[in-house]
Amino acid sequence: MTRKLLSDYGMFLVLLLLCVLFSVLTLKEQIPEGSAAPARLIEQINNEFKKSDTILVVGAVNKDSASFVEKLGEELVKEGFNNTKVVVGVPRDLLLALDDIRAKRGGLAAIAISGDVTKWRVIEHIPEKYPEFSGCKVLAPKSYLWPDFLKRSNLLAIVDRIVVIAVIAIGVTMVIITAGIDLSVGSLIALSAVIGTLLMKKMGGLQAPGWVVLVGFLVGILSCGIVGGLGGFVVARFKVAPFITTLGIMMMARGLAFMITGGFSIYQVPRALPWLGQGRSLGIPNTVILLVVLYVAAHIFMAHTRMGRYIYAVGGNEEAARLSGVPVKFVIVFVYVISSLAAGLGGCIQASQLNTGTPNIGIMYELYVIAAVVVGGTSLSGGSGRILGTLIGAFIISVIQNGMNLLGIESYTQQVVLGAVILGAVLLDKAHSGGSLPGLLRKKI
């Protein structure tokens, strides 16, 4: 039982371990930010100061810090502290504000600051520079221990980094389960992105309404689907090796993307373009919603529909599948079309994230996608694999990259480590399916 769980979800365990590892390594003092944090500070000010005291509220110029400070100022005024002054800016703005108070010969009871401001060195120098304010208290939100890795913004960044690869990996998983391979997806990202954005530009550019973006996306995705269908046809009808077929398509699609744009990026795209890649619905990033919906749908498709079962059967034994009445050629064309459509969608997401269509995006992505699929437990020899495993595989890659960024490891080292981890993960998977890791090492080949 345990063994079965391990072999099915061993990679999930690896992902969890990686998360724990990076959480421990990036554990740091954190200071609350954002609009929800001020409550405790207000309570403190209410207890210690009179309503007539002058209180300076200082925040840095970034979204979290500013919203924290503005909320704090608002609440203080509401509580009756009418001499509250709010300053959002750089250290110099703080000094200017202090000069201003001194010029008016006012007193200063307290300076309330956001987490980011605690790092400003001017705060320490206030007593020497402004002896008249030496009695004022500096109030900051209380810090707590929390890993950088597990911060909401970082977790979202992990998803952002991997969403394109994860979406494409759905299609490539299906291709690999039929014992094929698809090398063209990286180039199709670029093709879809440039076709889509070029169309948007022609249909009104910056001022174009939202539906133009939708049309651009659909045309970009469908053109990829057509290219993929051709590739699938060549594989199914003429029995050309998928590796060669998709290698050819990879080169052709990349070349086409450069031809269409003349080698330049496409700007003057509609203002609605970033909605998919950067926008949020109900407070959740659209990319996350898209990822969840696609993976749930793909999982149900593979596990609970006839076509899903056919895909496994074709990969497991093509001849037996054919003699059981499975329309093998149709299945093969189908998976390449799905893979290309997914690559097209990936291109749209990428274009939306970058707010432009560029012919040189997605280079090497096919290899990251294949790595994600294989780390996720899908066998390159076909017939077995899981969609949700692929999602885990994609996250393992993204988490490793993210964790190393947080730890400040340089990018060349990162590549070495990533490569080693991919190999290690696959070995570990072999060990699970064929006994223990020591057993694997002892086994004579």
Next chain:
Amino acid sequence: MRASISSHEGCSHILLQMLTCASSPAEPVLYIVIMMAKNPKRCNSLLLEMLQIDKSFPGVHALKNVSMKLRSSEVLGLVGENGAGKSTLIKVLGGAHLPDSGSILIEGQSVHILSPTAAQQAGVSIIYQEFNLIPDLTVRENIFLGREKTRMGFVRATEEHRETLQLFSKIGINIDANARCSELTVAQQQTVEIAKALSVNAKIIVMDEPTATLTTQEVEHLFAIIRDLKSHGLGIIYISHRLDEIFEVADRAMVLRDGEHVGTQDINDITCEKLIEMMVGRPIESEFPKRAARPGRERLRAEELCRGRAVRNVSFSVRAGEVLGFAGLVGAGRTETVRLIFGADKPDKGRIFIDGRKTNIRSPGDAIRNRICLLTEDRKGQGLVLIHSCRENFGLPNLDRLVRGMFLDQRRERKEFSGFVESLKIKISSHEQLTMNLSGGNQQKVVLAKWLARNADIVIFDEPTRGIDVGTKYEIHLLMNRLADEGKAIIMISSELPEILGMSDRIIVMHEGRIKGEITDVENTTQEDILSMAIA
């Protein structure tokens, strides 16, 4: 007591040989007496002892305290149904499996066989059904593969060649040592395997179903080689489903059933019926259950089917409730013909009528929709997706029936399969067991289940009982009869003449792609009649 008898036999065998080749009769007798006095173990020496071997796999207790003994100059026939544990026992001996407990003694010395290489060093050579020859290397290169004779890194081809020829002359075979293995016949490849085994000084040779793909003459030749090996003092373990071969070549027969050692009998002390009873665990009345044929209207008619040289102008028809047997030599075009009917290959020309209506069958899918199904001869390569579970294999041709809306009705799939597991007595640990881990008989039952669930009108069996044990064979024959009684049209291809004669209501004999003749009076036909039609 039994041991002494067979040792006596072993000695008399040598005695006989020496007598026949001796010039004067008096001397050799004396010589043998001296030899026996000096080395009393020479004649009946225990070559191999496997003691209390126990082996379990997840869900299966494959071997339960099995012990066996093999003497030198002896052929031990190892028999049992599929899944009885023969393969596991052999794999333990060959180092492919490690036993959970038990010990192995070779010539009285305890040995630990941890790998196939260790088995080879201990003097055990196993010749599997699938040969381990590399097709593009020559016979000589294959024989010396991994132990090339070299000088300063260069292969000494002439020396290897000379040794190969010596080896061949020793067992009396005549094969070009420089021929590529891919050019050899199956029988020749088998002899190369035997030569390879001898070249590493094997004392024990295990042959797993060696005659499955051989012609009658080739089988005779193989038996001659086996007798020769025996006379050189080797011990041979011979595994076969063909009991007549066991009676012809073996000295003793060892029976396994459900992982247990049921008994070992001297071949002269046992009858074929008794042996089958030991294997199956119950008496079997007849291998071919009788049935009164009541053919109805014509179900399928093929006219002038052609495909290359394999199928030439084949026309025939089969009626409801009829078993039509296809006899002929391997390569006569029988399989190719039924593949055309099933849409697995495209005919060059020809017409197919189903229930009197001309029907175009372009793919197996079309055939299935026209209620035809084909159980292929090659179960592993064409019948099953080996890396998938029994349930998934069962569902594959039935998914169009098993959908509800967009999704598969997996509960119904399980329920239907459970029904077949029970009615066909399929031995599996769970529905999710991979079909690659099943014995041949159970694999064939899973294939049967997946097609029976389609409830087709025309059922084509291609070698339905090849490599399948006696008990399961009987069950499959019963099932074919039941299907015919239900009014289905049955086409059966078989290379076993007794099966063709015992099961068919009508027989078509093919030769080199053409129909050579048709036999309607099956009762009064002999194997020789069919054979003469099939060869000429």
